[in-house]
Amino acid sequence: MTHSLGTTHSLSSGAPRRTVVVTGGGTGIGRATARAFAAGGDDVLVVGRTARTLAKTAAGHAGIRTLAADITAAGAAERIVAAAAECSGRIDVLVHNAAAVLPEPAGSLTRGHVRTQVETNLLAPLFLTRAALPALEAAGGTVVCVGTAAVLGRRAFSGLSVYGATKVALDFLVRTWAVELAPRGIRAVGVAPGETDTGIGERMGWSAEDIARHQARAAARTPSGRVGRPEDVAWWIVRLARAEAGYTSGAVVAVDGGASVV
Incomplete structure (x- = not known):
């Protein structure tokens, strides 16, 4: 596990610098989200399995710290919360972005692949949120689930x-946490990205030709006529976590170029 600290400063408005945690922050939507928060003056802890990709996320962004950790491991939630809160004792925004995608048809499911996806996509957010609740409550924070x-x-x-x-379960958690955590001053929101060019096809071993064909088919099905960029999704995550969005809780925003309504 590695943990590197960036510099600390205050927002230009004089407000305390917020502390943001982004899981799966080494690539794609997580990387874009971490950089967007840091560009706004926040202190960002990016969490992921690979120190090398996390370092690329943080490169040139003084407000980004890195923590290489397996979010499914025993004790990982507590280590992440401790690392995030060490500067201010609070967590203002917790972004559950990390995900495992292992395609298998129903008749060929393997226990290991099922376990990996359930532990990464569902159990890790459950237990990281539980561990972060005192810090989130201290900040009147926001939990963001990426579905x-x-x-x-x-x-x-x-x-x-x-x-x-x-991912269906994450959407249900957003609605449930919006109700359960409201008395503690904590909001829960979600974003639901459509086809987005995150590089996941490459990481799954697809050829450049396969990726191009897949994205062309997706663009043809999308009213906007293109696939999304990680920055398209990051824009919504950052804004849903702002104070101006304080009356929004329990909502899941589709960021998919209209594909889910056709």
Whole structure:
């Protein structure tokens, strides 16, 4: 486990610098989100399995600290909270972005792949939120869950039943936590990205041609006529976590170019 500290400063408005935690912050949406928060003057802790990719996220961004950790490991939630809160004793924003995607049809499910997806996509957010509650309450904080627009409404997700089921569960947690945690001054919101160019195809071993074909098909199905960029999703995460969004809780915002409504 590595832990590196960036410099600390205050927001130009004179308000205390917020502390933000982003899991899965080494690539894609997590990287874009961490950088967007840091650009706004926040202290950001990015968490992921690989120190090398986390270092790329933090490069050139003094407000980003890194913590290489397996979020599914015993004690990981407590280590993350301790690392995040060491500067201010609080956590203002907790972004559950880390996810495991292991495609398998129903007839070929393997226990190991199922366990990995459930532990990463559902159990880790559950227990990290539990561990962070005192720090979130101290800050009047916000929990943000990153789901997927592919499971909104009555849609199916062929070949990705376990991944999709965990994302449905995250949406339910957003609604439930919005009610349960409101008395503690904590909000819960979600974003549901559509097809987004996060580099996941590359990490899954797809060829450049496969990725191009997949994205072309996705763009053709999307009213906006393109796939999303990580920055498209990060923009919404940052704004849902702002004080101006304080009356928004329990909502899951689709960021998918309109694909979920056609």
